[in-house]
Amino acid sequence: MPVILNNDRERNLKLMENYFQPEVECASREEIKALQSERLVKQVKHVYDNVPYYRKKMEEKGVTPEDIKSIDDLHKLPFLTKDDLREAYPYGLVATPLEDCVRIQSTSGTTGRRVVAFYTQDDLDIWENCCARAIVAAGGTKSDVVHVSYGYGLFTGGPGLNGGSHKMGALTLPMSSGNTDRQIQFMCDLGSTILCCTPSYAAYLGETITEKGLKDEIKLKAGIFGAEAWTEEMRHDIENTLGIKAYDIYGLTEISGPGVAFECSAQTGMHINEDHFIAEVINPKTGEVLPDGEKGELVFTSITKKAFPLLRYRTKDICILSREKCSCGRTHVKMTKPMGRSDDMLIIKGVNVFPSQIETVLLNQGYPANYQIIVTRENNSDQLEVQVEMTAEMFSDTISKVEANEKALISALKSMLGIYAKVKLVAPKTIARSEGKAVRIIDKRNLYQN
Amino acid sequence: MNVKQISVFVENEAGNLADLTKLLSENNIDMRALSIADTKDFGILRIIVDDSYKTACVLKDAGYVCNITPVLAVEMSDEPGSLNKILMILGENKLNLEYTYAFNGRKEGRAYMILRVDENEKTIDILAKNGVKMIGQDDLKEL
Numbered sequence: 001m002p003v004i005l006n007n008d009r010e011r012n013l014k015l016m017e018n019y020f021q022p023e024v025e026c027a028s029r030e031e032i033k034a035l036q037s038e039r040l041v042k043q044v045k046h047v048y049d050n051v052p053y054y055r056k057k058m059e060e061k062g063v064t065p066e067d068i069k070s071i072d073d074l075h076k077l078p079f080l081t082k083d084d085l086r087e088a089y090p091y092g093l094v095a096t097p098l099e100d101c102v103r104i105q106s107t108s109g110t111t112g113r114r115v116v117a118f119y120t121q122d123d124l125d126i127w128e129n130c131c132a133r134a135i136v137a138a139g140g141t142k143s144d145v146v147h148v149s150y151g152y153g154l155f156t157g158g159p160g161l162n163g164g165s166h167k168m169g170a171l172t173l174p175m176s177s178g179n180t181d182r183q184i185q186f187m188c189d190l191g192s193t194i195l196c197c198t199p200s201y202a203a204y205l206g207e208t209i210t211e212k213g214l215k216d217e218i219k220l221k222a223g224i225f226g227a228e229a230w231t232e233e234m235r236h237d238i239e240n241t242l243g244i245k246a247y248d249i250y251g252l253t254e255i256s257g258p259g260v261a262f263e264c265s266a267q268t269g270m271h272i273n274e275d276h277f278i279a280e281v282i283n284p285k286t287g288e289v290l291p292d293g294e295k296g297e298l299v300f301t302s303i304t305k306k307a308f309p310l311l312r313y314r315t316k317d318i319c320i321l322s323r324e325k326c327s328c329g330r331t332h333v334k335m336t337k338p339m340g341r342s343d344d345m346l347i348i349k350g351v352n353v354f355p356s357q358i359e360t361v362l363l364n365q366g367y368p369a370n371y372q373i374i375v376t377r378e379n380n381s382d383q384l385e386v387q388v389e390m391t392a393e394m395f396s397d398t399i400s401k402v403e404a405n406e407k408a409l410i411s412a413l414k415s416m417l418g419i420y421a422k423v424k425l426v427a428p429k430t431i432a433r434s435e436g437k438a439v440r441i442i443d444k445r446n447l448y449q450n
Numbered sequence: 451m452n453v454k455q456i457s458v459f460v461e462n463e464a465g466n467l468a469d470l471t472k473l474l475s476e477n478n479i480d481m482r483a484l485s486i487a488d489t490k491d492f493g494i495l496r497i498i499v500d501d502s503y504k505t506a507c508v509l510k511d512a513g514y515v516c517n518i519t520p521v522l523a524v525e526m527s528d529e530p531g532s533l534n535k536i537l538m539i540l541g542e543n544k545l546n547l548e549y550t551y552a553f554n555g556r557k558e559g560r561a562y563m564i565l566r567v568d569e570n571e572k573t574i575d576i577l578a579k580n581g582v583k584m585i586g587q588d589d590l591k592e593l
Contacts, residue, residue, distance in 0.1 A: 390459045390492075390515045397457035397496060397519045397566065398548050399487050424491050427461045429513050 017265060017328050020136040020168055021129065024275045025330045029323070032274050032331065037070035039303035040278065044068045044077070047309055050095040053088045054080070054311065074278060074301060075289050080313045082115070085254065090116050096307045106154040107253045107352055115253045117156075118307040124163065126304055127256040130273045131164020131249075134262030137271075137328070138222040138247040140194050142169040147192035147220075149183055149201060150227065152176040156257025157227050157350070161196040164259060170194070177201065180208055188217040195223040198350045199230035199238060199246070203380030206241030220244045226251065226258050227350035229338060229447035234380065248337060254313055255300045261335050266327045269334030276304045279333055280312070281321050284342035292321045297342045298335065316343045340448045344441065348375055348382045351419050355440050358386055358421075361412045365405075366393055372431050377445045384421040386413065389428045451574055451584045452520040454502040455564065458495040459515040462488065470495065470514070477508045482590055483553035483564060498523070498553070498564065500590050521566045522573060523590075525583045528554070528561040536563065539580050545573050555593030562593070 019025045027035070045065040048055050057078040058064065067076055085093065094101070096118075103119040119127070135146060146165035150157025158176055165172040173192060175183055183205060186192065195202060202225050209215055220242055226249035238246045250270050251258035260277055261270035272279045280289050281296040290296040298315045302308075317338040326334060346353045359369050372387040394405045406423050413421045460466050467486075474481065483498040499505045502518055509516045526532035533552075540547055548566040555562060562585070567573045577584060585593075 392515050392517060395457075395459050395515045395517055397455065397494060397517060399489060399494060400548075402492075402494070403489070425459075425461075427459060427466075427513075428515055430461070 018136050018139070018141065019330070020133040025133060025271075025332065027275075027331060029331060033071060035275055036278055036303060037072075039275075040071055040074065040301065041065075041068055043301075043303045043309055044311065046306065047095055047311055051093055051309075053084070053092045054078075057084075071278065074280065074312070077301075077312050079287060079299065080310050082254075082314075082316070085115055089114075093310065094118050094307060095309050096120055101307045103159075104154075105156045105159065105253055105257060117253050117256070119256075119305070120307045123256070123305045123307050125167075126276055127160060127259060128163030128167045130256065130259035130262075130276065131160045132167035133164075133273065134224055134247070134249050134259050135161070135164050135168055135170065135194065135196075137262055137264045137330075138194060138224050139245070139265075140165075140168060140170055140222070144170040144193045145173060145191055145219075146170045146194045146196065147173045147175055147183075147187060149175045149177055149195065149197035149205075150258075155350075156251065156253050157196075157198075160251070160257040160259055161224065165196075180205065184209055184212065184214060184218075187220070188214060191219045193219055193221050195220055195242070195244070197223075197225060198227050199225040199234055200228065200349065200377070200380045200382060202238045202242065202246070203234060206238055207379065210241055215241075215243065218242070222247060224249050224262070228347045228382070229445075231447060237380070250335065250338075252315060254308075254310055254315075255302055256305065260300065264326065264328035264330055268326070269322055269336050271326070271328075271330050271332040271334055272321075274332045277302055279321060279335065281319065282314075284314075284316075284318075292323050292333075295320050295339065298338075314342075316341050316345060318342055338448065346373070346375060346441065346443065348384050349419050351417065353384070353417050353419070357416050358413065361409070361416050362386075362388055365409050365412055367391060367409070370431050371440065373441045375441070375443045375445055382445070384417075384419065385424055386421050387424045387426050387431060389431055390425045391428070394425075451522075451578075451586045452570060453498055453523045453564070453585065453587050453590060455519045455521045455566070456497050456499065456502055456505055456509070456516055457519060458497070458509055460486075460493045460495050462491055462493055467493075467495070470509075473508065473512050474505070477504075479505050479508065482555075482593065483551060483562070485549070485551035485564075487549065496551070496564075498590065502587070519566070520570055521564050522570065522577070523585045524563045524565060524577065525585055526561055526563065528559050532561065533563060536565075536577070536582060539577060539582065540565075540567070540573070543576050545569065545576065557593065 048065045061078045063076050100120050101118045102121050105117050107115040148161045152158030223244050223246045235246045247263040249258050249262045251260040261272040263270050278301040280299040284297040298317045298319050300313050301311050318340040320336045322334045367388045374385040376383045481497050485496045487494045546568050553562050
């Protein structure tokens with residue numbers, strides 16, 4: 001039963017707000033808290049009993065499942081970080097027998113940095129329901145054609161939105177990424193109404209559609225864009241070029257994938273699906289929990305997923321939580337767009353990139369560890385350039401040999417990072433050697449708005 | 451019988467080459483031949499000098515990346531067809547030429563080509579058998 005609200009805030013439009021699971025999405029704060037407490041207590045016991053890695057962490061902290069009686073005791077639990085994922089790779093944090101798992105998803109990157117997440121069928125249903133909520137919040141109904149241009153495969157983008165679209169009963173176009181001409185042709189021929197992809201790809205599609213003069217041929221009304229940071233300016237650009245309303249979506253493979261949080265018609269933050277994920281914001285230096293409204297590192301506790309249930313997982317994303325009443329009628333806590341990172345991870349073309357990965361490749365290829373990473377966004381597409389100092393060993397009197405070395409480096413970077421990086425060879429000692437912490441990253445995208 | 455070419459990595463930025471030639475001039479280094487191969491981002495400056503050891507030291511001390519490559523220097527008469535004759539010999543013997551550049555010495559009517567080939571010794575043998583005159587590092591002073 002759709003709940004109809006009057007919303008005169010936005011563009012004087014009367015919006016009809018629909019919910020995929022209204023009883024949960026609009027539950028009272030007390031109901032949400034009670035549900036979270038009940039689920040947390042069970043989940044802690046499940047993890048304690050089945051994940052020796054986390055049990056050891058709890059024991060080291062002197063916490064037993066009996067100490068966790070409600071959500072108020074959450075702060076007693078130890079944190080998990082990406083380092084734990086690396087240490088426990090691949091099965092160390094899996095809490096169900098592997099025969100109960102039906103899916104693996106993963107992030108790009110090397111073994112050390114790669115996240116491998118496991119799902120039972122129930123876990124997939126939870127994830128897909130979360131994505132379905134996001135699609136419905138963006139105005140999706142059963143009569144929509146949902147065009148999914150996120151990558152399919154190990155990446156959670158494609159499978160997540162695809163599953164969500166199935167769950168809410170829309171006609172789903174599993175396009176995956178790339179082949180822009182075919183994307184646009186299908187969009188025109190099959191009347192796609194909701195586009196799901198990275199914001200930079202949406203912008204690129206918009207430009208291409210405009211260039212081809214096909215804007216009147218497309219029927220898009222909304223887009224759900226995530227997996228990378230984007231600004232309000234970019235939102236307006238995309239909305240104008242595609243003639244749609246653009247919605248943000250947030251997620252991470254560790255917690256499930258896209259749909260951990262999503263934007264509603266109010267577009268003043270993303271509702272976190274609190275019946276599945278408890279959100280906290282902490283001081284990244286001390287680990288102390290901060291009150292709502294304060295900026296800090298986002299921490300998630302998965303309270304319903306069974307196969308890969310992370311408790312107090314530190315996302316390293318910096319944001320602010322708000323429990324102010326939302327005009328859309330949803331009651332779940334809202335998070336701002338990530339305002340930065342508490343580590344040095346970069347998100348480039350939707351792919352997580354750590355400077356340490358680049359450093360590893362350079363050292364393996366015989367280059368000095370003195371380098372600089374320059375990230376720009378040209379025509380709404382991220383560009384990564386790695387500047388590295390030429391050495392006597394890599395130098396040659398012939399262009400072909402120098403270029404062969406350069407190509408070898410590009411291909412080693414590509415296989416490590418999963419994306420293309422331009423390599424620029426610079427003269428020795430031209431990259432500043434700072435006295436303290438080296439400035440290795442120059443991100444010219446200005447993605448984070450504070 | 452070869453000469454020692456010094457190649458230097460130079461970034462494609464205004465003033466970079468001037469900085470380098472300034473350094474050479476301050477150290478009284480006389481260039482006999484010069485060529486630049488360039489890409490979008492960088493260039494490789496190749497020079498022939500009398501004292502290659504000193505030049506390489508000066509460049510390295512100033513922080514340049516450089517290396518020394520033995521290349522062939524062929525002497526020929528400064529008239530049409532001379533270069534063609536040499537290239538024909540290389541071609542007929544399937545000797546691959548990486549790059550080449552020319553310079554004039556002070557000897558009237560003579561011209562010189564620097565040849566960078568894959569196989570120096572084999573090329574020297576074949577050129578010598580065909581009566582081509584090559585000069586060595588020590589001959590550069592006389593030119």
